[in-house]
Amino acid sequence: MRGIFYLAWRYLAWHRWKSLILVAAITLVVFLPAAIQVLVDQTAAQLGVRAASTPLLIGAKGSPLELTLNSLYLQSTPPASLPFSEVDMVRQQDLATPIPLYVRFKSQGAAIVGTSLAYFDYRGLAIASGRSMAVLGEAVIGSSVARDRSLSVGDHVLSSPESAFDIAGVYPLKMPVVGILAPSFSADDNAIFVDVKTAWVIEGLGHGHQDLAAPEAARAILKKDGDTIVANASMVEYNEITEANRDSFHFHGDYSQRPLTAIIPVAKDEKSAVILAGRYQARDDDVQLISPPRVMDELMATIFTVRQFVVAALSVVGMATALVVILVFLLSLRLRQSEMNTLRSIGGGRWHLATLAAAEILMVVVVSGALAMLLTWLTERWGTTVIQALIVS
């Protein structure tokens, strides 16, 4: 039998390209459905972990999925905003600690998360170097942002305009990096954290400029009516908050109406969470309280359905490939009829010749199966890392 396997091996090695193509085709047919199963399961697990750690989320009425993706995974377009007064409302009910989120702006693709220090505690984020943001304008960056842009404490990040044509609106704000987070293997690794007030400054709701009462600003003043001063475009407006100009920064308008994209209510206990959910359900204004785990479950149910279709399609492709492989082997046997006759002439029995053909098929199938198993194992082993990289990118 060793001799037969040796001959089969020599045949496959001699026709290496044909053998490699067969092995590749069978490997892919086995590997792809397995990989999809593994990746979908791991994606569900990854998304599920983040959602499970955020059982409640408050936002403006609209798409719960958009709200969840924006608030938990720091992706998708910003949902409609809700007023900051909602934070006070949650706090007054004494059922949960509200963590404000304003996830609207970006810096070179990384989300700028306007929030409070409570967010770090809630997500279990640790500072790897530097410190937390303490005053207006400071930023703490995620580990991936620091690694990808080679940033360290003391460097700066710049907010990106929302649109290339936004020349009259949001000015880029230069923010010093005061801290870098330890890797958390979540969306937080690729985010930039600022105080929610800094996010409002980026939006233009707060700003700082030269003291218009100072003599050097006289040329910029158009009109003075008591405390109200109207200045022209020559007035110097600051795009970086420094110690020297920090005091000049101020906000206009009603504090309670400043925008947030979401609030994470950290309920005191399960009962408080239920009561809070009930109260929001009873409200008929533009605010909603959603359960991110439920939203993600619905999303995953859709993905699982799609997976079933994809796996079914791949199974059909697999069967077609198997038929083609069988055809290749049959044609190969036909082309080798003269060889088989020779082997029979010099003493090869029918059983031995059949074993020779079977050994070749067996070798191709075993090698393909082993490769598919190896690739599936690698997917299982490294798939999580890839998914995490995809989630944070």
Add this chain to the structure above:
Amino acid sequence: MSDLAAPLVVADKLGFAYDTDSFELNLPGLSIASRETVAIVGPSGCGKTTLLHLIAGILKPQSGRLRVLGSDVGAMSDDQARDFRLQKIGMVFQSFELLDYLSVLDNILLPVRIGSAITLSSSIRQRASELAKQMGIADKLSRPITRLSQGERQRVAVARALLLRPPLLLADEPTGNLDPNNKGRVLSLLLDYAGQEGAGLITVTHDSTLLDRFSRVLDFTTLNQAETTA
């Protein structure tokens, strides 16, 4: 039982026909003594190769008796015929019938690899190397067959046929595809082996220039008494 002293071939009223055509073979009698070197001549399609296949046990006679090296090949099962062929008969073909995907050495060792009756041992490997040396291809043992000349290929085929020291060599136009130099060389290798080992040689050939080197020449058209020929 078969042995070197037994006649190579004894056929008595041997009959055979293919299902697919009108060819018939009808040998009233044929006897080839041990150690004989016989050339079988005749026009294409007259049944020379069929006779070789009957002697080798590849085909089974439909009537009559055929004893080869003392064994009734017609009565053998497929497995017995295969083992008989493997151990007692060396086959050489006009188109060499070597396997492209094997090296020279692996082609010589092929009879051992395709059968379970004989185990590949170091002595068989040594025998293969010695044969390669005799055939003048010792320096090409690891080469693929595709990189050999026609003459070298037929020498590989002869070495394969001689590997297990068969008492009977069957050669089907072994020099048909060779130039005059190689024709003589290959035939010498076969005849030398037969002479040294006391083996028999039955060769089908169309080459009249080689006939005087055989101990007997059989004209197949006079042997085959069938009325129709292919």
